[in-house]
Amino acid sequence: ETGVTQTPRHLVMGMTNKKSLKCEQHLGHNAMYWYKQSAKKPLELMFVYSLEERVENNSVPSRFSPECPNSSHLFLHLHTLQPEDSALYLCASSQDPQANQPQHFGDGTRLSIL
Amino acid sequence: AQKITQTQPGMFVQEKEAVTLDCTYDTSDQSYGLFWYKQPSSGEMIFLIYQGSYDEQNATEGRYSLNFQKARKSANLVISASQLGDSAMYFCAMRGGYKLSFGAGTTVTVRA
Numbered sequence: 001e002t003g004v005t006q007t008p009r010h011l012v013m014g015m016t017n018k019k020s021l022k023c024e025q026h027l028g029h030n031a032m033y034w035y036k037q038s039a040k041k042p043l044e045l046m047f048v049y050s051l052e053e054r055v056e057n058n059s060v061p062s063r064f065s066p067e068c069p070n071s072s073h074l075f076l077h078l079h080t081l082q083p084e085d086s087a088l089y090l091c092a093s094s095q096d097p098q099a100n101q102p103q104h105f106g107d108g109t110r111l112s113i114l
Numbered sequence: 115a116q117k118i119t120q121t122q123p124g125m126f127v128q129e130k131e132a133v134t135l136d137c138t139y140d141t142s143d144q145s146y147g148l149f150w151y152k153q154p155s156s157g158e159m160i161f162l163i164y165q166g167s168y169d170e171q172n173a174t175e176g177r178y179s180l181n182f183q184k185a186r187k188s189a190n191l192v193i194s195a196s197q198l199g200d201s202a203m204y205f206c207a208m209r210g211g212y213k214l215s216f217g218a219g220t221t222v223t224v225r226a
Contacts, residue, residue: 042218043205043216101163104157104161108157
């Protein structure tokens with residue numbers, strides 16, 4: 001069982017749909033992250049949560065809305081997305097967001113916007 | 115601001131040979147961490163190795179070693195005895211504050 005689990009693995013949605021991505025970590029970590037990976041671009045940090053509090057919002061459009069109900073779960077709510085939002089969305093967790101410790105990633109959700 | 119540069123978009127290596135992946139970085143922080151991740155075609159990001167800025171010895175982890183040259187601001191990854199399963203995208207990353215900044219990545223293809 002992987003330490004960080006993301007669902008769904010693949011998602012196809014129209015621009016007017018509302019959907020949510022889910023991430024769950026089983027590592028007892030205190031920090032969770034959302035990243036976006038577009039084709040031919042480096043990973044872009046979207047949000048950081050530390051102990052369920054959002055500590056970083058990296059200029060992400062409001063059509064992406066994160067939610068962290070507890071330290072083990074992280075959601076990314078999507079609504080009225082654009083075609084350029086098609087990408088691989090990766091969730092990660094770490095023990096401490098400011099310590100030099102590796103982040104552990106999930107397998108990602110591959111999102112396609114029609 | 116932090117910047118990670120990986121100048122090799124793709125590399126081919128013969129099975130059982132070693133390969134070096136280049137990574138240079140730019141930061142004004144005195145304390146920082148450098149990481150290498152592997153991303154197979156399946157998409158998951160797999161942590162490989164970590165080097166702290168104050169670590170005096172180069173990090174090693176099995177067949178992975180990090181050639182850390184602080185004065186040159188480089189942190190190259192060396193994969194020894196390449197295997198077919200090493201074919202993947204490799205990312206160098208640096209932590210600054212809450213943020214982990216990634217390079218553009220290098221695609222490694224191992225040939226039999």
